[in-house]
Amino acid sequence: MIRHIVFFTARHDGNIEKIREGLQILTGIPHAQHLEIALNRKSDPNSKEVDVVVYGEFADDAALAAYKAHETYAESIRQVKRLREMRFAVDYDQAQAVTSPDDKP
Numbered sequence: 001m002i003r004h005i006v007f008f009t010a011r012h013d014g015n016i017e018k019i020r021e022g023l024q025i026l027t028g029i030p031h032a033q034h035l036e037i038a039l040n041r042k043s044d045p046n047s048k049e050v051d052v053v054v055y056g057e058f059a060d061d062a063a064l065a066a067y068k069a070h071e072t073y074a075e076s077i078r079q080v081k082r083l084r085e086m087r088f089a090v091d092y093d094q095a096q097a098v099t100s101p102d103d104k105p
Contacts, residue, residue: 001033001094002064004056008084009049015083016051022079023054031067032056050088057094064091 008023010016016039023037034057042048058064067073098104 002058002061003090003092003094004032004054004058004064004067005090006054007050007086007088008052008054008080009086010051011083011085019052019080019083022076022083023052025072025079026054026056026067026076029067029070029072031063031070032058033063 008019010019020037020039027035027037029035034055036053036055038053038055040048040050040053056064056067058067
C-alpha cells in the first residue's frame, strides 16, 4: 500500500477553510482506498506551521498515478494553489516502513 501525505500552509489565516474546501473535492476521486482532508489541530507546541493535511492510502503506484491524473485533482490544484504558501508531499510504501525497533529497512 502507498501512503500519500500532503501538508499545506495558507498564505493568510482566512484562506484555511477555503483550502480545506478546495481539497475536499479530492474525496470524490475513486482511486483511493482511503482519503482524509483535515485541519491541523496545532496541538504540538514545536510545530504549528501546517494548516491542512491530506492523507490517502492507495493499493499501488498505479492507483496513486490514476488519482493524480484525474480531472478533479487538477481542479483541486486550480482552487488551492493561489491560496497556499507551501505544499509538502510524501509518498511511501507502507510495506517498507519500519514499525518496531528490530525491523530492518
